[in-house]
Amino acid sequence: MGVLSRQKILGRMKQPRPDKRQHIVDRDFDAGVVITPMPLNEDWSDDAVNLRLGNHFLLPQSPPQPFIVLDDVKLDQTRVHVPWGEYLVLPPHHTVLGSTLEFIKLPLDLAGQILTRSSIARTFIIIETAPWIHPGYRGCLTLEIANVSNTPVLLHPGIAIGQLLLLTVDLNDEEKQERETLKGSYIGPTFPEAPTFKSLREQLQKVGVDHPKVPTLPWSSDDATAERAKATTLAPVK
Amino acid sequence: MNGDERSRALLHDTAACYRFVKSTSAACRLNSGFPSYSDPTRKLIAHIRDLSLSTQDFLQTFPSQNPDDPAKYRSKREQLWLIRAAWKSLHFYVQPAVDANTLNVPTELVQLLTQRVRAIDNCESLEFAVIHTDKLNYFQFPPGDFQQTVIDLGDVVSAKWAFPPDLGLIALPHSQAQHLFLNGLLAHEIGHFVFAKLNCFDRITAAISEGLRAAFAPPIDTALNATQLQQFPEVLQDWAEELFCDLFGVYLLGPSFVLASIELFDLPNILAADGTMDARAAGSQFKFEWSHPARLFRLSRQTALLESLGWWNAISENGSHHIRIMDLCRNLRQGSFSYEEVVAPLGSKIIDAFFRTVESIEAEVARVTEKLRNGDGRAREIAEFVELKDVISTYLCQAVIPSTLFVGNEFRKPSAIVLLNAAHLFYLSGIEDLMSNSDKPDLSDIRQRDIWMERVENWTTKGLEDIALPNERGG
Numbered sequence: 001m002g003v004l005s006r007q008k009i010l011g012r013m014k015q016p017r018p019d020k021r022q023h024i025v026d027r028d029f030d031a032g033v034v035i036t037p038m039p040l041n042e043d044w045s046d047d048a049v050n051l052r053l054g055n056h057f058l059l060p061q062s063p064p065q066p067f068i069v070l071d072d073v074k075l076d077q078t079r080v081h082v083p084w085g086e087y088l089v090l091p092p093h094h095t096v097l098g099s100t101l102e103f104i105k106l107p108l109d110l111a112g113q114i115l116t117r118s119s120i121a122r123t124f125i126i127i128e129t130a131p132w133i134h135p136g137y138r139g140c141l142t143l144e145i146a147n148v149s150n151t152p153v154l155l156h157p158g159i160a161i162g163q164l165l166l167l168t169v170d171l172n173d174e175e176k177q178e179r180e181t182l183k184g185s186y187i188g189p190t191f192p193e194a195p196t197f198k199s200l201r202e203q204l205q206k207v208g209v210d211h212p213k214v215p216t217l218p219w220s221s222d223d224a225t226a227e228r229a230k231a232t233t234l235a236p237v238k
Numbered sequence: 239m240n241g242d243e244r245s246r247a248l249l250h251d252t253a254a255c256y257r258f259v260k261s262t263s264a265a266c267r268l269n270s271g272f273p274s275y276s277d278p279t280r281k282l283i284a285h286i287r288d289l290s291l292s293t294q295d296f297l298q299t300f301p302s303q304n305p306d307d308p309a310k311y312r313s314k315r316e317q318l319w320l321i322r323a324a325w326k327s328l329h330f331y332v333q334p335a336v337d338a339n340t341l342n343v344p345t346e347l348v349q350l351l352t353q354r355v356r357a358i359d360n361c362e363s364l365e366f367a368v369i370h371t372d373k374l375n376y377f378q379f380p381p382g383d384f385q386q387t388v389i390d391l392g393d394v395v396s397a398k399w400a401f402p403p404d405l406g407l408i409a410l411p412h413s414q415a416q417h418l419f420l421n422g423l424l425a426h427e428i429g430h431f432v433f434a435k436l437n438c439f440d441r442i443t444a445a446i447s448e449g450l451r452a453a454f455a456p457p458i459d460t461a462l463n464a465t466q467l468q469q470f471p472e473v474l475q476d477w478a479e480e481l482f483c484d485l486f487g488v489y490l491l492g493p494s495f496v497l498a499s500i501e502l503f504d505l506p507n508i509l510a511a512d513g514t515m516d517a518r519a520a521g522s523q524f525k526f527e528w529s530h531p532a533r534l535f536r537l538s539r540q541t542a543l544l545e546s547l548g549w550w551n552a553i554s555e556n557g558s559h560h561i562r563i564m565d566l567c568r569n570l571r572q573g574s575f576s577y578e579e580v581v582a583p584l585g586s587k588i589i590d591a592f593f594r595t596v597e598s599i600e601a602e603v604a605r606v607t608e609k610l611r612n613g614d615g616r617a618r619e620i621a622e623f624v625e626l627k628d629v630i631s632t633y634l635c636q637a638v639i640p641s642t643l644f645v646g647n648e649f650r651k652p653s654a655i656v657l658l659n660a661a662h663l664f665y666l667s668g669i670e671d672l673m674s675n676s677d678k679p680d681l682s683d684i685r686q687r688d689i690w691m692e693r694v695e696n697w698t699t700k701g702l703e704d705i706a707l708p709n710e711r712g713g
């Protein structure tokens with residue numbers, strides 16, 4: 001697995017040659033990298049390209065209960081749009097979901113990794129905790145931005161915040177064929193999207209747990225929580 | 239009432255008015271946080287806020303001149319009445335403006351439309367604040383309505399700020415902000431503002447009079463009563479302005495505007511099972527109404543304009559049923575239309591008068607939008623559209639935003655109009671191809687279609703945003 005150089009990335013960006021007659025799965029197109037809008041000259045380094053911060057953010061909301069269950073329930077998040085020139089204040093020890101300005105499309109033989117730019121990292125801003133980008137991915141990258149410093153930080157859309165590295169992946173033809181369709185939970189997002197989870201019960205059934213425990217709260221009026229509590233108290237855990 | 243009683247009553251009512259103004263304008267207290275607004279909307283909100291502060295300052299000193307004189311008291315009462323009446327009017331605009339933050343209006347599209355309009359002579363400084371409405375309709379607030387209220391109020395309270403004359407107010411259905419393609423209809427509403435701004439009516443009024451004279455030649459004209467003589471020109475004026483704005487929308491956005499009109503007018507339902515026009519379903523669409531020409535008439539003129547601009551040849555092979563509907567409307571004749579809000583044969587005579595006016599209206603909108611075309615009268619973007627429409631479709635079909643294309647061994651940024659139109663056509667005819675590229679596609683699943691249709695609109699919106707960046711070529 002090697003990291004692609006600037007020239008190799010640019011070479012792969014020049015690879016897609018859309019066929020006017022054929023919309024469906026064009027192999028030349030599949031082989032190409034897309035980064036749009038096109039990064040500026042100064043955003044390239046020998047082995048990486050800078051990615052800029054987009055305009056959309058998802059602000060986490062405090063849930064009604066003092067914990068988050070990684071279940072198939074949707075988390076409450078408030079979407080905000082920050083126009084060019086404006087900024088979002090990220091208070092100390094707070095988090096927000098953002099996204100890259102650039103939309104990325106990777107071919108099936110390349111994976112990517114997004115890293116916090118070193119200068120940004122030195123302000124104790126972390127932009128990614130899930131930095132791996134799978135082959136075939138397409139979309140703006142969701143950034144899990146955390147301010148771990150003791151000072152508020154202003155986030156202006158358009159600043160170069162991360163670096164994208166591309167790496168080759170050895171997939172055989174069979175594996176490539178399996179990945180030829182558009183798969184995954186997040187296809188082509190253009191702004192940060194709230195996480196999606198499979199049902200907690202379904203996930204844990206795979207390890208033999210039919211009734212996962214979830215704490216109940218005396219003030220909770222949530223039917224689902226009540227149901228879980230009921231199940232927790234009545235059903236034996238295997 | 240004696241002087242003291244008058245004074246106390248006036249103090250009380252002034253304070254009540256103060257509270258009314260303060261609460262009405264409370265939502266306009268902008269801060270640097272969220273939500274965010276486009277510059278024109280921010281201007282509108284700030285103007286209402288400043289007007290509120292001026293009103294409150296005025297009311298603060300208002301009762302100090304003790305109205306011993308009953309005539310002065312009467313004058314004060316009238317001023318209070320004027321202030322309240324003005325703020326009752328402004329109340330209508332406050333929440334719709336405050337709700338229309340950049341997340342809830344199609345900001346990229348409005349910027350594109352503004353940029354296009356500014357290419358027109360004497361429209362270089364126009365800008366548009368898009369605000370919400372609970373009606374499922376797009377409309378433009380006639381400049382006079384809001385501005386006159388503001389001017390009248392400003393005179394009473396001695397406000398220091400004048401409302402920007404080049405700021406248009408347009409209403410967008412509050413639920414439709416994310417529907418990029420449908421929102422192309424904003425171009426029609428911008429047309430209303432331009433129509434008033436450039437006094438276009440003055441240039442077609444003679445044609446309307448001439449049309450009426452010719453259509454209502456004796457002996458019919460002698461049978462018209464005074465009401466009809468006044469009413470008919472007004473009906474034609476409304477129809478003329480609507481047609482002007484439709485054609486203006488076509489000049490601004492190209493086929494995308496027409497496709498949006500078809501959706502808003504619900505015209506796909508006129509298609510019969512065999513793809514021809516279902517006469518019964520289409521019946522009402524041939525009828526002119528007092529405020530608007532018949533929908534199929536409007537569509538026929540829009541399509542005719544697409545032909546003359548060179549768009550039709552570039553889009554006619556698209557497989558969408560929307561194109562079929564446009565094709566069916568291309569050769570509708572005058573006799574197909576009716577106006578039934580007056581007794582026969584007056585309806586057909588009014589339509590006759592209007593048809594005699596159409597050429598002048600079309601000439602006027604062509605004159606206004608001259609800078610949006612090439613010297614040969616064709617739309618500037620046709621050649622680029624023909625070159626790139628399939629490339630853009632391929633990118634979208636691969637779930638990729640088509641804002642940086644690799645074509646002919648170079649990176650290309652399509653123009654916004656080309657991207658919008660190619661993507662709109664893909665939205666109508668390419669969703670199944672896109673779905674076929676996905677995991678476990680079910681073309682009959684409406685939820686799946688909804689997801690992919692939304693994605694295409696999001697990608698197009700992001701593409702328009704990317705294109706608007708003052709980017710330089712990388713690499």
